Structure formats: C-alpha cells, structure tokens
Amino acid sequence: MKIGEVAERSGCHPETVRYYERIGLLPAPPRTAGGYRDYRPADADRLRFITRGRELGFSLAEIRSLLGLAEDDELSCQDVDRLAREHLLDIQTRLSDLQRMASELERVIGSCSGGERGQCAILDTLRHPPS
Incomplete structure (x- = not known):
C-alpha cells in the first residue's frame, strides 16, 4: 500500500510516517518500480502501536524500547x-x-x-x- 493508505489505516499523517522512517521507528519499506514506498499491513500495525504510545504520553525513546520488547519473544x-x-x-x-x-x-x-x-x-x- 502507498503512504496515503498506510497513513489512513494507522491514524498518522503521511509526514509523520516519513519522520518515523527517518528516525528508525519504522523500517524503510521496499520501493515499487516507480519509486513509491510499498507498505505492508504490519507497517500499519506498527504505526498504530507508535501512535497509541504517543497518546499515552510515552516518549519516542520509550516507544523504541517498547517496540524492541514487543519484538523479542524471549523477554x-x-x-x-x-x-x-x-x-x-x-x-x-x-x-x-x-x-x-x-x-x-x-x-x-x-x-x-x-x-x-x-x-x-x-x-x-x-x-x-x-x-
């Protein structure tokens, strides 16, 4: 899906999606032959996680830690x-x-x-x- 769709599904503004990519909270998605970002449903899920964390007042550093914890099945x-x-x-x-x-x-x-x-x-x- 393109950036507009992932933004709509996640509740983020497209520029926020780009920002989260720049700072490494969201992995850079693959690009289409035309150069467009090609997001997966998991990216929308991750963005919702980040957005909800921000709504609860977590800093971006804390969200980064929470994402790391969420991805480590052994913790x-x-x-x-x-x-x-x-x-x-x-x-x-x-x-x-x-x-x-x-x-x-x-x-x-x-x-x-x-x-x-x-x-x-x-x-x-x-x-x-x-x-």
Whole structure:
C-alpha cells in the first residue's frame, strides 16, 4: 500500500510516517518500480502501536524500547511492566507539579484587584516569587 493508505489505516499523517522512517521507528519499506514506498499491513500495525504510545504520553525513546520488547519473544512481561510503572510515576509527578502550579496561579489571580498595570499582583508575583 502507498503512504496515503498506510497513513489512513494507522491514524498518522503521511509526514509523520516519513519522520518515523527517518528516525528508525519504522523500517524503510521496499520501493515499487516507480519509486513509491510499498507498505505492508504490519507497517500499519506498527504505526498504530507508535501512535497509541504517543497518546499515552510515552516518549519516542520509550516507544523504541517498547517496540524492541514487543519484538523479542524471549523477554518477559516484567521489562514492559517496569517501563510502564516508571512512566506512570513520571505522569503522577507531572500531575502533582501541574496541580501545584494551578493552585499558585489561582492564588495569584485571586489577589488581583484589577487595578493599574503598575500595581498588578500577577506581574508582581512573576517578578518577585514568594520566598
């Protein structure tokens, strides 16, 4: 199948398919006599795997590792479990950081009196964060 079809089947944009080829996440497919890429159904499956991994927040490096794990029949699920647990911990840490930032921003917005810019509590907080 041509790039447009594999892109449609996998949910990727054609330029994303080309990018994944350039960085080695997707093996370069054979070419037709006319020079067109000739993808297989397995390529669409691999692209869906990558896309789903990105939707779950995995980095491209983590997806590369997961692809390697998925292709190695001798590895146990423990390696995948470890990577998923590390990723979950990272997400939980980011959520905690985002919640802390949201609370601080709510506090600063609440202290805004709507006065003149020179006396803006929001800008003042950005210039001089609380100690």
